[in-house]
Amino acid sequence: MLIVAGVGPGNPKYLTYDVRTKIEEARHILAFGRVANSLKIIREDIIEVNKVEEILNYIDGKKEILLLASGDPNFFGIVDFLKKKGLDIQEVLPGLSSFQYMMGKLQKSWHNANFLSLHGRDENLENIKSHKLSILLIDKENTPNKISKELYELDIRGKIYAGFNLSYENEKIIMKNIGEEIENISSLGVVVVENEMD
Incomplete structure (x- = not known):
């Protein structure tokens, strides 16, 4: 059982x-x-x-x-x-879920979000273009910094939030503009992307 x-x-x-x-x-x-x-x-x-x-x-x-x-x-x-x-x-x-916890910390609604898992998976970030809000689970290969750079190269602009070690004492949440450098604090995390769509 x-x-x-x-x-x-x-x-x-x-x-x-x-x-x-x-x-x-x-x-x-x-x-x-x-x-x-x-x-x-x-x-x-x-x-x-x-x-x-x-x-x-x-x-x-x-x-x-x-x-x-x-x-x-x-x-x-x-x-x-x-x-x-x-x-x-x-x-x-x-x-x-860690993403629910993260959205609570950000005080943001997630009911229309696009969800992706890069945790041990390969995903095409291209589909983020057609969503105002995307939530991504990350791993040691797919870091917030890598995601930020790739989104910028795809001409996606807006805000990116990276939450590391969520709910633990060493929790850290960082907000940047897409394309900016993001310190890789941990492979345990969630990324939230707010796409400035026309």
Whole structure:
């Protein structure tokens, strides 16, 4: 039996009550390093995995397993991967996504946003041209600085916000004009693009 739970942007205070209860009660818990480390204050016995494929080694259908995923597991998350591998998921518990947290910090509405994930994926930034607001998940290859430069080369102008280590003590949010240099603080982050469309 597999339950997948979103743990939010990182800081345990953003766990939903339901997810926290499941963490306290579960017999077997799997999580990636960052998630496992941030939740050690709740449970010391979380099994840390480093690659998505490692999860498959623990799942045999007999054990009740709680798999913890950062953000929301249905938003560019692990649920699709597990289903493609043919795994039967009993329940998915949502979590606060890092982009939702970021938009709250910026006090900006996101209901008409264009969403892209550059976290381990290749995406064409060209489609940002046709959207006033785009929200991107980033990784160590697709940094805010790289995105800023590429958008400028595509003749996209406006504001770019980069949020790093969101919800942690070392959180930092930077606002720049598209094309300007952005310091790469962490590979853990979200970029928001406000396109000045005609």
